[in-house]
Amino acid sequence: MLDVAVIALRWLQYSGAVVLLGAPLFLLYSFRGADAPDLAWSRPTLRLAAIIVALGSLAALVAQTAVMAGSLGEAVKPASLSFMVTGTALGTAMVVRAATALLGLVALVALKPGRALWSVTTALGLIVAASFAWTGHGAATEGPGGPIHLVANIIHAVAAALWLGALAALTALLLRRAGPDDLAIHRALHGFAGLGTLAVLLLVLTGLVNSWFLIGPERVASIAGNLYGQLLVAKLVLFGLMLALAASNRFRLTPTLGSALETGQPSVAAMSALRRSLLVETGLGLALIGVVAVMGTLPPPASL
Template identity: 80%
Template sequence: MLEVAVIALRWLQYSGAVVLLGAPLFLLYSFRGGVAPNLAWARPTLIGAAIVVALGSLAALVAQTAVMAGSLSEALKPASLSFMVTGTALGLAMVARAVVAVLALVAVVALKSGRALWCVTATAGLVVAASFAWTGHAGATEGPGGPLHLVADIAHAVAAALWLGALGALTILLMRRTSPEDLAIHRALHGFAGLGTLAVVLLVLTGLVNSWFLVGPARVGDLGASLYGRLLIAKLILFGAMLAFAASNRFRLTPALGAALHTAAPSSAAMGDLRRSLLLETGLGLALLAVVAAMGTLQPPASL
């Protein structure tokens, strides 16, 4: 039961970090010098993400301590928590993650919505995302390849947040959409296409580097023999499905919306198709994060 709690709390932290990093980055590059739609949702969304990361990190600290100590009652003792924080990199990272999230929360409450706030929250999200790599499999890689694996894992997390966080922001935009905002939303969708492609390329390249270290070329054929390998296969299937939706959005649905706006035709049908597609793609992204959360608790094939 404690192991399940650890995985669930990792998923919550991943989800919060994705929003904290990806959503403000999306806002920074999507509406530069142009008319933006109503972004009243951005502040409460970032507040929610910061709270999820902060509380999720502290709860994960207790859950992970309980796993190591053998019981929840033992984990709640100050001596056990103190050892976890001061004696392990994982415990220290969880506390650092919570502190950064609280600082982001203060910034969201104190600053006006705009570029300064988006930069601050994106920076906080970057630190949170990097902390997962620091205490994950990449941080444990020894030898001359260790720094390369760590950098690749951080880049992988940032690229994932850029894609998934933007997906979340786009989904909220379309759910709250009003007709006068359609042109601005279309610009945002069109502008995301290039950076979305960059995120996918980074995910593929850094994913190959991570797999080289965690699986190894000699074990690729035996992926199905371990739980980690089966979860990796599930992750790749989910990633492929997300790519299919992303390609449909970019090459079919977004141009259809642009054509409707260009001819002054009603855009509600095109917006409805985009909304459904983005909702499904976002759901797949959340499922993918759950798979990644479970993978982070398992030994990869290369270490067996």
């Protein structure tokens, strides 16, 4: 039961973290001045993401302590929690993550929506995303390769948050959009192409580095022989499907919307197609985060 709770809490933290970083960066990157569409949804959404990360991190600290101590009763003892926080990188990272998310929540309450708030939230979101390297396999590698693996893991987590968080923001925009916002949304979709391409390149490169340390080239042929390898295959399949949808959005659906806007034709059909595609891509992203949450609790093949 505790193992299930740990996985569920990891999924919640990942989901909140990608929104906390990717969404404000997307808003900062995409909209300037009076041409921005209605963004009233953004601050409540980011507040919820910050609350999920903060509470999820603290709950995960207790759950992880219970796994290590052997029972929930032992986990809530001050001595057990104190050791977890001060004696392990895992516990320290969870506390830092929760504190950073709470700072983000304060900013989201105190500041008005705009570039200053998006900048602060993005900076705090970077810290939250990077902290996952110390609660997964990224900080476990010893020897001269350890720093390389840790940096690759940090970049991998940040790149995933950039893509998935921006995807969440795009989905929210298309679900709430009004007719006069179509042009602004098209510009945002077009502008996201560069950020999305960068995120994908970073994910592929750092994914290869992580696989080198966690699996090793000599074990690639037998990757499906254990649960970790099977989940990695599932993760790659989900990533491939998301990449195919992203390519369709960029090279087919977004240009179709642009053509409709340029010629003055109705854009309802083009928007509907984009909305459906983004909803499916978002669903695949949530499933991918679930797979990653499980993988983080399993020993990688290189450690067996």
